[in-house]
Amino acid sequence: KSVELQLGRKRKAVEISDSSDSEDEEDSDEEGSDGERGLPGRMPGAMSGAELRAAPKKAKTKAQRLAQVHGGRTDYTEKLLEKRKARKGGKTNNETKRNKPLIMTMDSFKVRKKKAQTAREKTNTMKKHIKTLQKTANHQKIR
Incomplete structure (x- = not known):
């Protein structure tokens, strides 16, 4: 009130x-009504x-709000690059696999196993792969 x-x-x-x-x-010691002294409907502080x-009022225009949002964001790619540079030690396993010579990968056990698959095995692996993709569709990893 x-x-x-x-x-x-x-x-x-x-x-x-x-x-x-x-x-x-x-005219006595009391100042204010019961409501002012803190009895009904008054909260401390x-x-x-x-x-x-x-x-402070919120930004009035959409452009101001967007500018504030973009100002507070950090660039993810720059952050990743800094993290990689700051890492102690050598390359990660994934990085080494990525840069591995193609001939070595072509002759690897995994590839030979895939080449020897029957049609039924191929369809089963594809079904499994599709299921996992459906599970992780919204949380895709960024390399």
């Missing part, structure tokens, strides 16, 4: 008469009207 009055709400006739009556009666007015 007091916050509304501080923000500039019009007082009703009943409230005006109550305040004029209470001014005459309250509540904000005053002046504090509410001083609180």
